[in-house]
Amino acid sequence: MKSNVGGIxxxxxxxxGLVLIGLTLTGNIGMWGWLGVVPLATGAIGWxxxxxxxxxxxxxMKK
Known part of the structure; x- marks a missing residue:
């Protein structure tokens, strides 16, 4: 599995991801906020x- 997600x-x-999960936990948005797990995971593993x-x-690009 080659990394395909860069720094920024x-x-x-x-x-x-953290913002969506935080908003869900505080009750500001509904259950859809748990979708924040997806960008959080892809950002954490870099793929x-x-x-x-x-x-x-x-x-x-590496030279």
């Missing part, structure tokens, strides 16, 4: 299945 993309995914299927990567 990873940070944004983790922050978005996104749709990126892999489409051949897309936000990682910097």
């Amino acid at each position: 993309d990873r940070i944004l995914r983790i922050v978005l 996104c299945p749709p990126y892999a299927m489409l051949g897309f990567s936000t990682c910097s």
Whole structure:
């Protein structure tokens, strides 16, 4: 499994996931906020299945 999620993309995914989960836990949004687990997980492991299927990567190119 080759990493396909770059630095800024990873940070944004983790922050978005934590915000959605936090809003769900505080009761500000409904159960849909638990979908925040997906960007949190993909940001944490650095690999996104749709990126892999489409051949897309936000990682910097290594020379």
